[in-house]
Amino acid sequence: MPSGLIDAIFSAEAPYFFTGAGVSTLCGIPDFRGPNGLYRDPDAARMFEIELFRADPSFFYSKAESLVYGSGGIRPGPVHRALAALERAGHSRGVVTQNIDGLHERAGSSPVFAVHGSPAVHHCLGCGDAKTFDEIAAIRGGVPGAVPRCARCGGVYKPDITFFGEMLPEEAFNGAMALADAADLCVVLGSSLTVHPAAQIPLRTLRHGGRLAIVNRDETPYDGMAAFLEDDLKAFADGVMARLEQAG
Numbered sequence: 001m002p003s004g005l006i007d008a009i010f011s012a013e014a015p016y017f018f019t020g021a022g023v024s025t026l027c028g029i030p031d032f033r034g035p036n037g038l039y040r041d042p043d044a045a046r047m048f049e050i051e052l053f054r055a056d057p058s059f060f061y062s063k064a065e066s067l068v069y070g071s072g073g074i075r076p077g078p079v080h081r082a083l084a085a086l087e088r089a090g091h092s093r094g095v096v097t098q099n100i101d102g103l104h105e106r107a108g109s110s111p112v113f114a115v116h117g118s119p120a121v122h123h124c125l126g127c128g129d130a131k132t133f134d135e136i137a138a139i140r141g142g143v144p145g146a147v148p149r150c151a152r153c154g155g156v157y158k159p160d161i162t163f164f165g166e167m168l169p170e171e172a173f174n175g176a177m178a179l180a181d182a183a184d185l186c187v188v189l190g191s192s193l194t195v196h197p198a199a200q201i202p203l204r205t206l207r208h209g210g211r212l213a214i215v216n217r218d219e220t221p222y223d224g225m226a227a228f229l230e231d232d233l234k235a236f237a238d239g240v241m242a243r244l245e246q247a248g
């Protein structure tokens with residue numbers, strides 16, 4: 001049980017959390033690169049290509065069903081809930097996530113800096129009209145693979161997920177870096193810290209004199225720099241909830 005780490009979170013002045021795919025696979029969302037990863041399906045690997053989206057958006061909307069739209073079945077998991085609870089108790093300054101499933105937002109965390117974008121908002125490629133995740137779900141009417149179109153101009157809505165060939169969302173990235181620079185503790189959860197430039201965000205906390213904790217099933221390139229190293233995300237989430245209950 002990672003109680004040393006939980007002590008450190010409770011005593012930190014400005015802790016934040018950096019999350020990756022491991023946090024979402026706990027809720028049944030397929031990983032991209034893992035053994036059962038989505039990218040083992042060569043077709044699925046193309047779903048985030050922006051040129052393909054422009055040419056045929058139905059490809060994305062049919063392939064992304066389980067990953068992004070959840071067919072109604074995907075809910076925030078134990079880590080999402082633990083981070084939202086830590087925040088309510090005053091023990092989190094924010095969440096930086098590499099995930100694009102919007103589950104931290106749905107669990108109630110705020111601020112969430114989604115450095116690879118998020119489906120919380122969709123924009124019409126024709127006129128720029130913005131719609132929320134729920135509005136898009138209503139337009140699609142629960143039809144698998146349905147392409148949501150703009151009532152104003154007939155354009156296709158695209159989620160604000162960063163596709164291959166697109167710029168990273170500047171606002172989220174800048175917000176994440178400001179959080180990292182001001183923090184005294186970065187807790188990495190379920191990320192192998194191999195996708196750049198996002199993986200550099202926890203390093204900024206180290207460079208500014210903060211500490212690094214890593215909870216991940218597999219090794220990361222930064223394990224040697226971590227003050228706390230754990231491998232069980234579920235145990236971490238359970239430990240947090242138990243401690244919050246104790247603290248009442």
Ligand SMILES: [Zn+2]
Pocket residue numbers: 124125126127128129150151152153154155
């Ligand atoms: Zn439009």
